[in-house]
Amino acid sequence: MTDITKETMMPPRSFLSQDAIQVFYRLLAALLICAVLAVLSDSFLSLGNILNVLRQASLTFFIASGLTLVVLTAGLDLSVGANVALSACIAGTVIHKTGSPALGILTGLACGGIVGLLNGIMVTALRIPSFIATYGMLWVLNGLTYWYMAGETLHGFPAGFRQIGSGYLFGLPIPVYLLLVFLGIGTLFAQRTIWGQEIYAIGANPVAARLSGIPVARRLLLVYAVSGTMAGLASIIFLSRLNSAEADIGESLTLPAIAAVLIGGTSLFGGVGTVFGTFIGALILTLVLNGMNLLSVSANWQPLVTGIIVILAVWLDMKTRRRAQ
């Protein structure tokens, strides 16, 4: 790789002000989209729709927040969607068999975490490039999930469990509270802990990071395990919201999660970006898709638009970066 020399000599803290400006632009973009949608559609500003947008964005955010850490290390995790599907199906089975939602939640989180750990091992110990290792993992997980489910659908979970995804507390959907909690934890972890700063350092310049004594392999393992665990968490929310699990629920989740990370200003080349940016990214993507839905554009258009957004986001990121240098 030839890009390890750029803008990496600065201490990570000085990124924050630059990041703040980038996040501000993205907030403006989100508001602009809101304004346009409010004009175009009567139902956009209804309370029901806004809560719906927030809940939808929180689902994308759970997957994308863990992915943000991976991308900060200049890696990629393409297996997140397939991981959600497998974790949801296994957690669903455990709940059905034991009747205990707590046990199911733990299994889902553990399944996601183990898959993430395996990704980390492939990247660190086996030294397979992350995008191809996690792409292989995607298909292994897909195969396992379809084989395990054998075309069946798990349906019907305890009412208490379903509250997690579809319940309300003080008028706000419960996933929105979870979103705030994980947004806080993620931001604190990335910006205010040594481990978080080490993750930035690894992405900015892996050689310098290793030479300065950062245990690069262990931090990478952590990052992939966190990404997997967040996919496990997303699987629980999905399970309880849909009240059912099928082998194919993960197929349309990976691209939006990557889109959210990239729209949020996290650079594919590592070392630059914030978890808060990813939240705004998830919000912008959800607003666009929600807007298309309100304007009765067929859902068939969603992959096309998401694909275009991914490419645009990377291109804009590279353009602003080039100008900044």
Next chain:
Amino acid sequence: MREAAVVSEPNPLQRIPGVAIVLVLLIALFSVIAPGFLSVANLSNVLVQSTILTMLALPMTLIIMTEGLDLSMGAVLTLTSLCVAIVSLATKSMLLGLGAGLLVGAAFGVANGWLVAILGIPPFVATLGTLGMAQGLSLIVSDGQSVVGIPHSVRDIYSATLLGIPVPIVMALVTYAAFHGLLYHTRFGTYIFALGGNREALRYAGLSPNRLLIAVYAIGGAMAGIAGLLMTARMNSGHPTAGLGLEFDAIAAVAVGGTSFERGNGWLLGTLLGVLSVGVLRNGLNLISLPSSVQVASVGVLVIVALFLDGLRSRA
């Protein structure tokens, strides 16, 4: 790393063992545990079913040699297969259908190349974006439905024979010969080696690496167009999810075939053996009645093992 000398000639002796051993082991394994595997009918079935994959894996080899990747190939094949179906249905002409598929495929290839070469977007993300676009367009043009009632002239391509050899196999052999000639016996082929090994040298030689890169991706897209014709012929219809994930089998074939993901040297015959390995693996698992989901997972494991071995070799 990049400073290593350009590998102009592959050294087959060094690589034949890996992929050939995999293939022989798989064949030996399934001859024992899968009844009927060694029958002529089944083996020719494996060959015919491997033809579509051959058409994707050969250009994928070139793309990976440039230190690139094309994740959109399966989705683009799906889209071109639909184009073939829709246009041949409307015009009753197989050739116009093929033309439409080729055009759409090549357009996506050029777009991929443009994103990678001119905009400098990392290949796996650029082609992930175009994967979404091709998948979306497939749903839009087909409205999520199968396209049925396509003319016989399309369907017959898959079942016809030429001198007793099934036409798809003839097409795959011609494709292999063309790629072999292109890579090992033309100047363009040498440039492809240089794209992965030493891009600076191309610039010093007064060539445009960007234009060459776009050409390589365009070839990939166009081949997805031709493979789209075979896919439509095979299924006797166009289906909006027909080819999704096929790029993974292609990447698997290239990885098993010994083309390196990091050093820009590739081996076409290895890719062909890799295609056969994937074909034998899927066919054998099918014969011992394991579902396609297990086949997918096995191919995934095969890729990870192949890449691990590749990494070991590059460190040795």
